[in-house]
Amino acid sequence: MAETPGTDFDIVVLGGGSGGYATALRAAQLGAKVALIEADKLGGTCLHYGCVPTKALLHAAELADNARDGSHFGVLSEFKGIDMAGVNSYKDGVVSGLYKGLQGLIKSRAITVFEGWGTLVAQDTVEVNGQRITGRNIVLATGSYSRSLPGLEISGRVLTSDQALKLNYVPKSVIVLGGGVIGSEFASVWRSFGADVTIVEALPHLVPNEDESLSKALERAFRKRGIAFNLGDRFSGVTQDDSGVHVTLESGKTFDADLLLVAVGRGARTADLGFEAQGVTIDRGFVITDDKLHTGVGNIWAVGDIVPGLQLAHRGFAQGIFVAEQILGLNPAAIVESGIPRVTYSDPEIASVGLTEAKAKEQFGADSVETLEYNLGGNGKSKILATQGFIKLVRQKDGPVVGVHMIGARVGELIGEGQLIVNWEAYPEDVAALVHAHPTQNEALGEAFLALAGKPLHAHN
Numbered sequence: 115m116a117e118t119p120g121t122d123f124d125i126v127v128l129g130g131g132s133g134g135y136a137t138a139l140r141a142a143q144l145g146a147k148v149a150l151i152e153a154d155k156l157g158g159t160c161l162h163y164g165c166v167p168t169k170a171l172l173h174a175a176e177l178a179d180n181a182r183d184g185s186h187f188g189v190l191s192e193f194k195g196i197d198m199a200g201v202n203s204y205k206d207g208v209v210s211g212l213y214k215g216l217q218g219l220i221k222s223r224a225i226t227v228f229e230g231w232g233t234l235v236a237q238d239t240v241e242v243n244g245q246r247i248t249g250r251n252i253v254l255a256t257g258s259y260s261r262s263l264p265g266l267e268i269s270g271r272v273l274t275s276d277q278a279l280k281l282n283y284v285p286k287s288v289i290v291l292g293g294g295v296i297g298s299e300f301a302s303v304w305r306s307f308g309a310d311v312t313i314v315e316a317l318p319h320l321v322p323n324e325d326e327s328l329s330k331a332l333e334r335a336f337r338k339r340g341i342a343f344n345l346g347d348r349f350s351g352v353t354q355d356d357s358g359v360h361v362t363l364e365s366g367k368t369f370d371a372d373l374l375l376v377a378v379g380r381g382a383r384t385a386d387l388g389f390e391a392q393g394v395t396i397d398r399g400f401v402i403t404d405d406k407l408h409t410g411v412g413n414i415w416a417v418g419d420i421v422p423g424l425q426l427a428h429r430g431f432a433q434g435i436f437v438a439e440q441i442l443g444l445n446p447a448a449i450v451e452s453g454i455p456r457v458t459y460s461d462p463e464i465a466s467v468g469l470t471e472a473k474a475k476e477q478f479g480a481d482s483v484e485t486l487e488y489n490l491g492g493n494g495k496s497k498i499l500a501t502q503g504f505i506k507l508v509r510q511k512d513g514p515v516v517g518v519h520m521i522g523a524r525v526g527e528l529i530g531e532g533q534l535i536v537n538w539e540a541y542p543e544d545v546a547a548l549v550h551a552h553p554t555q556n557e558a559l560g561e562a563f564l565a566l567a568g569k570p571l572h573a574h575n
């Protein structure tokens with residue numbers, strides 16, 4: 115904690131996760147006097163309970179698979195098992211290193227951190243530990259929590275991602291309730307670690323927000339990996355005893371396993387914080403704002419997972435910067451929600467940006483949309499990595515590219531180019547003229563654009 119700093123600030127940020135700390139860092143950079151109030155740990159969900167620890171687990175999972183698959187590459191390796199204590203100490207080491215770095219950064223920008231639970235008690239005041247902290251602007255950034263279903267209690271063998279990240283053993287079998295991003299990532303980790311995994315999803319597909327072609331490809335890949343799934347059937351109930359969990363679906367099907375992971379989405383953490391009492395509009399828990407992320411009340415703004423839309427850390431970062439710059443009198447460009455890249459870090463990975471084929475057809479009409487799929491089978495580096503998958507491009511006929519969708523090992527690293535293309539509204543002909551290094555997986559994007567521009571190289575006409 116910084117030494118006693120007074121209690122009047124230009125900006126008071128409530129919540130020190132991705133959205134809140136990005137607001138604080140940018141505002142301080144622009145010369146504002148900033149207070150940042152955090153009840154738990156700076157860095158929030160993403161750093162401590164989300165993005166970072168799950169990606170560390172996924173990297174350990176990849177190494178486990180590599181050890182198993184060594185012989186495919188002529189490498190004499192053997193998978194002997196998972197030392198979960200070792201995995202956890204690697205994961206926690208990554209988190210604590212980044213946490214130290216973030217604390218240093220916050221300190222270096224002279225941001226005043228208040229540790230404690232804050233409540234909005236006036237349109238310009240947050241109370242924390244009995245102290246009233248006032249700001250000419252207030253930024254709400256209280257984030258989200260793992261939701262459950264009515265009657266589904268999180269206890270014992272029924273976990274959310276929070277408990278799953280702390281497990282000190284590999285379960286023999288797991289049922290994952292929810293085949294979205296978080297469910298698919300945990301399913302992927304546990305399968306690589308040797309567990310029997312079954313995903314149950316009420317909607318007709320895994321990763322149901324993605325282009326349907328990616329969902330279907332993930333289902334094929336998961337089936338091949340021995341990850342079972344049951345789609346289009348809603349959860350009805352669960353019991354647990356010493357032998358494990360027993361899950362029933364509305365169809366009457368039952369599944370047994372050691373554990374049940376509940377991954378049915380995240381709710382906004384806005385209850386009992388005084389937001390509504392100060393006039394902020396809350397809808398199903400989310401804070402409603404205009405497109406400038408202003409709540410319409412006083413000088414109160416909101417960023418991150420509490421604002422309806424994609425619940426992603428990099429969206430929170432962007433929103434934090436956007437709000438700080440507005441407050442400090444700059445005129446930042448609005449954030450285009452569909453231009454925010456999305457990655458599911460399972461094996462195989464999924465990465466996308468822009469409109470799915472279905473959304474593009476809804477927006478522009480079915481006859482005005484053109485798509486192209488480029489199979490990674492034609493890409494040298496993907497062959498070397500022994501991965502399968504494809505890139506699907508969606509364009510407005512005779513117009514710009516409006517969607518890039520990918521599945522395959524490491525495609526998350528390719529989305530940077532995808533998002534430049536979509537957000538800069540590039541035409542396939544523009545991208546086709548750019549030279550991509552050989553052999554990279556990135557080159558597959560180049561090839562896809564060559565094909566869409568009517569001049570495929572390593573693909574059939």
Ligand SMILES: Cc1cc2nc3c(=O)[nH]c(=O)nc-3n(C[C@H](O)[C@H](O)[C@H](O)COP(=O)(O)OP(=O)(O)OC[C@H]3O[C@@H](n4cnc5c(N)ncnc54)[C@H](O)[C@@H]3O)c2cc1C
Nearest residue numbers: 129131132133153158159160164232257418419425426427
């Ligand atoms: C398992 C999992 C994996 C994920 N993986 C990814 C990923 O790979 N990539 C990605 O982009 N996103 C991922 N996410 C989502 C990402 O974590 C969130 O989008 C991001 O953390 C949202 O940031 P935020 O600032 O809105 O909220 P949070 O990060 O939730 O931060 C809110 C902070 O506010 C604090 N707080 C809340 N109320 C109060 C109060 N009244 N007083 C004081 N402090 C308070 C909380 O303690 C918390 O630290 C993942 C999430 C989970 C759960």
